[in-house]
Structures are given as C-alpha cells and as structure tokens.
Amino acid sequence: MVSEVQSAAIYGIDGLPIRVEADVSEGMPMFQMVGYLSSEVREARERVSTALRNSGFALPVKRITVNLYPADIRKSGTGFDLPVALAILSATGVIPPDAFWDTFVIGEVNLQGNVCPIPGVLPIVAKAAELQIKRILVPAQNRVEAELLGGIEVIPVESINGAVDYLTGDYEIPPREAQGEAKEASAPDFAEIKGQKLLKRACEIACAGMHNLLMIGPPGAGKSMAAKRLPSILPEMDRKEQMETSKIQSVAGLLTGATALSKRRPFRSPNHTATLQGMAGGGTIPRPGEISLAHNGVLFLDELTEFSPQVLEVLRQPMEDHEITIARANGSYRYPAKFMLVAAMNPCQCGYYPDRNKCRCTRRQLDRFLGKISEPVIDRMDLAVGIKAVAFEELSGESKGESSAAIRRRVEEAQSIQRARYRGEAFRFNSALPAGLIKQYVPLDAAARDYLEEVFFRRNLTARGYHKILKVARTIADLSGKDRIDETCLAEAVCYRGVEKRDWEPEERNRD
Numbered sequence: 209m210v211s212e213v214q215s216a217a218i219y220g221i222d223g224l225p226i227r228v229e230a231d232v233s234e235g236m237p238m239f240q241m242v243g244y245l246s247s248e249v250r251e252a253r254e255r256v257s258t259a260l261r262n263s264g265f266a267l268p269v270k271r272i273t274v275n276l277y278p279a280d281i282r283k284s285g286t287g288f289d290l291p292v293a294l295a296i297l298s299a300t301g302v303i304p305p306d307a308f309w310d311t312f313v314i315g316e317v318n319l320q321g322n323v324c325p326i327p328g329v330l331p332i333v334a335k336a337a338e339l340q341i342k343r344i345l346v347p348a349q350n351r352v353e354a355e356l357l358g359g360i361e362v363i364p365v366e367s368i369n370g371a372v373d374y375l376t377g378d379y380e381i382p383p384r385e386a387q388g389e390a391k392e393a394s395a396p397d398f399a400e401i402k403g404q405k406l407l408k409r410a411c412e413i414a415c416a417g418m419h420n421l422l423m424i425g426p427p428g429a430g431k432s433m434a435a436k437r438l439p440s441i442l443p444e445m446d447r448k449e450q451m452e453t454s455k456i457q458s459v460a461g462l463l464t465g466a467t468a469l470s471k472r473r474p475f476r477s478p479n480h481t482a483t484l485q486g487m488a489g490g491g492t493i494p495r496p497g498e499i500s501l502a503h504n505g506v507l508f509l510d511e512l513t514e515f516s517p518q519v520l521e522v523l524r525q526p527m528e529d530h531e532i533t534i535a536r537a538n539g540s541y542r543y544p545a546k547f548m549l550v551a552a553m554n555p556c557q558c559g560y561y562p563d564r565n566k567c568r569c570t571r572r573q574l575d576r577f578l579g580k581i582s583e584p585v586i587d588r589m590d591l592a593v594g595i596k597a598v599a600f601e602e603l604s605g606e607s608k609g610e611s612s613a614a615i616r617r618r619v620e621e622a623q624s625i626q627r628a629r630y631r632g633e634a635f636r637f638n639s640a641l642p643a644g645l646i647k648q649y650v651p652l653d654a655a656a657r658d659y660l661e662e663v664f665f666r667r668n669l670t671a672r673g674y675h676k677i678l679k680v681a682r683t684i685a686d687l688s689g690k691d692r693i694d695e696t697c698l699a700e701a702v703c704y705r706g707v708e709k710r711d712w713e714p715e716e717r718n719r720d
C-alpha cells in the first residue's frame with residue numbers, strides 16, 4: 209500500500225513543497241529511501257526506524273520504500289524525519305490516508321521518538337499558507353514561530369505518538385501560552401553618545417541617502433557605539449521587508465523565541481576572523497551568511513584592515529546585485545543581501561595618528577597600514593569621516609545628545625523627498641544615483657559650481673570621488689529641504705571625502 213504525506217524543503221529562503229511517499233510490500237525485508245537525497249536526509253532511515261520502534265511501532269518485516277519527489281530537487285536538512293515516519297505508519301494502516309488531506313508535516317525526530325525543532329519553519333509555513341493548505345504539523349518548539357503569520361492552523365507535536373494521536377482524532381491541541389504584547393528589547397539610542405557631533409552628523413547623512421560609511425579614528429572614539437545605533441535612526445521596515453528579514457533569520461535558525469515579526473532593521477557585526485562561508489553563506493546544510501542576515505539593515509565591519517581580502521572580495525557582487533548567488537555542484541541558490549555597509553578602522557597601526565604625542569608610526573608604517581585597506585570596499589564608501597577621541601569636557605558634560613527618534617524624523621523626511629523625486633526611476637536613494645543622471649538630479653547654483661571646480665583641482669579628485677561628493681551633497685540638501693545644492697551643502701560633503709587623499713583630518717572639523 210502506498211501512502212503520501214506533504215512536506216516542504218527550504219530552497220534559498222523559500223519553502224518548496226516536497227511529497228513523501230511510502231510503499232510497504234511483500235518481499236525481501238528492507239528499508240530504502242530514494243529521491244536525490246543529501247546525506248542527512250538518507251540518515252533519516254536510521255533515525256526513523258529506531259524512533260518508530262521506541263514509540264511502540266515495530267517496522268513490518270516487509271520491503272519498505274520511501275520516495276521524496278519532485279526528484280530533480282536535492283533535499284537537505286532533517287525536517288523530513290517526521291513526514292517519513294508518518295508516511296510509513298500510514299502505509300502500514302496505523303493512520304488513515306485521508307488524515308493527511310490539506311496538511312503539511314515537518315519536523316526532525318530523535319531516537320526516542322520525540323519531535324525536535326528545525327530551522328526554516330517560517331518560510332515553509334508561508335508557502336503552505338500561499339498554497340491554501342489548511343494545517344501544518346510542526347515541532348512543538350517551533351510553534352511560536354509557525355504562528356507568527358496566521359492564516360493557517362498550526363498543530364504543535366512533541367512526539368511521533370503525539371502526531372499519531374492527532375491524526376487518528378485522539379488529541380487536543382494544547383492552548384497556546386499567553387505571549388503578552390510582543391515587546392522588543394529597547395534599542396541603543398544616539399542620546400547616549402556625548403559629543404562627537406561630526407560623527408553623528410555623518411551617520412544621519414549616511415542613513416538619509418543610504419550611503420555606505422567609513423569611520424576612521426582612534427580606539428574608544430565611539431565608532432562602534434555609533435554603528436550599533438544606526439538601525440535606530442533608519443525608518444522601520446515595512447511588512448514586505450519584515451517578511452524577507454524574518455525568513456532569512458528563520459532559515460539561519462535565529463527566529464526561535466520571536467513572538468512577532470520585528471520592524472527593527474538588522475545590525476550584523478561579523479568578527480574580522482569571519483570565514484568566507486560565514487560571510488557569504490552556504491554549507492552542507494545551506495545557511496545564509498552575514499551579508500544576508502544584514503539584509504534590509506546594516507553590515508558593520510569593525511577593524512576593517514584586519515579582514516582578509518578574500519572575505520571582503522565576496523561583498524563586491526552582492527553590493528551591485530543586492531543578492532548573493534551560491535553555486536554548488538547540484539545547482540545554485542540565491543539569498544537576498546541588500547545592506548548598508550559601515551566600516552570602522554584605526555588611522556594607523558597604533559591607532560592614534562595624527563596625535564603625534566601618542567603616535568610614533570613612521571611615514572612608511574602609515575603608508576603600509578593604509579595599503580591594507582581593501583579597494584573594493586573603499587570604492588563603495590560614499591562618506592568617510594575622520595574622528596578624534598572625545599574631549600574630556602564633552603565626555604563629562606551633563607547634557608544628553610539628541611535622541612534617535614528626533615534624528616530618525618529628519619532621515620524619514622529626507623527619504624520621502626527622494627522617493628518623490630525618483631518616482632518612476634529604477635532606484636530610490638541618492639546613493640544609487642547613476643553617474644549619467646547626476647547633472648539632472650543634482651542642480652548646482654553658480655557659486656557652488658565655482659567652488660566645486662576649485663575643490664576638484666585643489667584636491668586632485670577622481671571622477672568617482674567627484675560623483676560621490678555630489679551624491680552626498682544631494683542628501684545634505686534633502687536633509688535641509690533645499691532643492692538646489694548651494695556652497696554650504698557642497699563644502700560639508702567635501703569634508704567627508706578625507707579618504708580620497710588619505711588625510712584623516714577633515715578640513716572643517718569645527719563646523720558646528
């Protein structure tokens with residue numbers, strides 16, 4: 209007798225329906241599994257037969273064949289254990305076949321027959337709901353995640369026996385524990401950073417135009433403090449972004465315990481020892497990497513000069529395409545990877561240049577240190593801000609800095625100006641303005657044009673540097689509600705291009 213159970217696999221960050229069929233027939237006693245399976249799926253055979261025995265179901269002394277299809281998709285992960293077990297129990301008559309109508313089943317089982325949680329539940333539930341499936345059996349520990357979406361009946365099961373009881377009509381779904389109002393831990397706020405006006409202003413401009421940002425300064429100047437606070441001044445994610453980001457977290461196994469889809473943009477700060485795979489994603493059981501976990505949010509690289517060039521090189525393609533393609537022997541898959549890149553570095557090996565009271569680095573040492581900066585990364589930095597250690601008076605002052613909420617209002621306003629201006633274009637933010645359209649969208653007044661010409665020759669700018677100044681000036685003008693770019697906007701934009709001539713001290717440090 210052949211039985212069939214519907215399940216699903218993860219492909220990239222989406223659920224993909226997979227059917228599990230089991231056939232039990234006379235013949236040489238054996239148990240085989242087929243259907244383009246990865247090793248962990250093939251091992252389900254051992255896990256499932258032991259788990260069934262320990263749940264009180266002896267495998268029949270017959271020929272058992274389990275097939276997963278469609279056959280052209282490689283199946284990986286451990287989520288097929290439970291559907292395989294239930295398909296066998298259905299083929300041997302323990303569970304009536306109609307119990308599986310309109311039902312998805314996912315879950316790993318251990319040798320005792322308990323159902324264990326799996327990653328990627330959210331995208332599978334989303335797919336099931338999209339296919340108008342009525343209900344889904346999930347591991348009890350994945351229940352909260354499975355119920356995030358609504359629109360589908362979630363049946364939490366703790367064991368094979370629990371699943372059998374439910375499917376044979378002898379089971380009451382335990383009421384969901386009261387979750388209370390979903391409350392996110394409060395995010396760090398810019399109000400906690402005292403002084404560092406220039407740094408905070410650079411953060412505001414970066415977020416307003418979605419510009420990548422490089423911070424250069426001595427240890428303890430507040431670079432990573434500021435980076436961590438960037439999500440607090442970016443607009444909240446809309447529903448579509450929330451779904452994308454949550455699916456990625458689900459596939460990475462990071463969504464367990466979430467009681468609501470988060471509106472806060474992700475902030476990822478991989479260590480400089482991050483491997484290629486940790487950064488890009490992949491692996492035997494494919495997982496998204498840091499650049500995808502930062503999707504719709506901020507990817508922060510602290511100690512930029514310490515990252516291996518190969519790891520940084522992997523950023524190049526996703527920064528153009530906003531997704532990463534991972535090619536494998538058995539096909540390729542894509543993870544979204546649209547992030548704002550923020551990096552921090554010391555100005556020299558010891559960290560204190562240009563403070564010559566502390567820094568003894570020679571010219572050659574300075575050059576060698578700066579030579580370590582990765583070109584693909586530096587090329588994509590619109591803003592580079594040189595900062596000093598906080599002065600004692602600033603640190604010890606009583607007054608608090610401006611709150612993130614206040615800064616975010618200005619960022620949102622500047623972004624809505626851009627949305628209106630670029631309606632009908634393929635891009636949304638000043639940072640993505642193509643070179644060919646800069647003249648049209650960044651109109652300069654006469655004084656600004658003269659000023660820029662002078663800067664261009666005095667600082668020996670490259671074409672790329674020149675365009676970056678104009679794009680940043682556009683954002684600065686948007687932040688102050690100006691239509692045309694005047695000299696003030698340009699002058700401020702120029703002071704964030706210190707990196708072009710490798711001079712970490714901005715020319716107009718005392719702007720405010």
Ligand SMILES: [Zn+2]
Nearest residue numbers: 556558567569
């Ligand atoms: Zn030094």
